[in-house]
Amino acid sequence: MKIDPQMTDVLLAARFLRGRVRHTPTERSDSLSSLSGAEIFLKWENQQICGSFKVRGALNKMFSLSEEDRARGVVTASSGNHAQGVAMAARALSTRAVICVPGVCPQTKQDAIRRLGGDLVELRVLGHFYDDAEAEAHRLQQEQGMTYISSFEDHFIISGAGTLGLEMIMDEPHLDTVIVPAGGGGLINGVAIAVKALSPETEIWGVQSVASNPYVVSWPGGKVLDVSYEDSLADGLTGWIPQSLLDLSRKRVTNFVDVLESDIAKAIAFLHSRHHQVVEGAGAVGVAAIMAGKVPVKGKRVGIVISGGNIDQPRLLEILREYSD
Incomplete structure (x- = not known):
């Protein structure tokens, strides 16, 4: 790519x-x-x-998605900060989002993701490091057809x-x-x-x-x-x-x-x-x-x-x- x-x-x-x-x-x-x-x-x-800073890219990306992409729901992996921006945008756009974070994600970030996304966001805590969370996000992309949003390669x-x-x-x-x-x-x-x-x-x-x-x-x-x-x-x-x-x-x-x-x-x-x-x-x-x-x-x-x-x-x-x- x-x-x-x-x-x-x-x-x-x-x-x-x-x-x-x-x-x-x-x-x-x-x-x-x-x-x-x-x-x-x-x-x-x-x-x-x-x-x-992560909210800058997350908002820019989420609002660039087509209605079709948003209708499939979005999935992302994050160490915590990118996820907050995605959660905020998902709520603003009434878009379902699954957010995968690793076990090292601080509790303060997890709490903020839930608060910002409300009922539209499902938070999954997986494994220990970021790569564990990303593997789950890609699995959901492939198996459920969700729109994947990278936290950096985009x-x-x-x-x-x-x-x-x-x-x-x-x-x-x-x-x-x-x-x-x-x-x-x-x-x-x-x-x-x-x-x-x-x-x-x-x-x-x-x-x-x-x-x-x-x-x-x-x-x-x-x-x-x-x-x-x-x-x-x-x-x-x-x-x-x-x-x-x-x-x-x-x-x-x-x-x-x-x-x-x-x-x-x-x-x-x-x-x-x-x-x-x-x-x-x-x-x-x-x-x-x-x-x-x-x-x-x-x-x-x-x-x-x-x-x-x-x-x-x-x-x-x-x-x-x-x-x-």
Whole structure:
């Protein structure tokens, strides 16, 4: 499957999403700027509707479906944030949806999916990791003829995610580097399309957890390699990647790096104490990369995507007890 959205697709998504999602703020971080020797700007997508960037792509995709596609019902697999956007759109469109999530999906995300979707959404919790949930979603697609919605390998999903990058580079047009969480690859590719179209010299760096780092491992050779998965604070980034999005990323992304689980925890605590923001693990990996010195940023103007804030309160409190300064 070849997927190759262009800037025109991001602009179309931005026009559709205007008034449906928030234009989230991009703000300078004095504390991170001082720490890194760079000028750091944070894109607070944890303040988005549903607490994550995922609503952008989910709404863009769901409203693109034909009446026939919607009539069959939709099915998707998600680590939790994409599912909230699908649930919200399903309710708005009076469309039946089955949402498959893995066992690692935080309870706060599961509760939000049920609340947003109401009676139209059936939530299924399957296996442990994302790939288990996706296998069930594909089974339902094949056996019941439901319309499958990928959480990342999709033209409309990527274009919707790209609107985040469009906002960021319009708000701060002179960025040398943009750092983006990388899971399946929908967000980083969407952001890269928008940023590179308006600022071709800006570098795009992706960040993963060492617990699930298929982009980091696969990047040098250009072919998707198998990696082992472990539980991660960045549960939203855990899972396989498609060759199509690895190929797409090689057009615009500079490099990928990974961070330790302890780095992610420190970043969550840092953002809470210095910025009074609740950020989930996946949303904190860019800051973790800066704090761990994984991306060369000294003397540069750097944007970091804070992709979401949906973290279970018990886990957040545990992190704050251990890592707050």
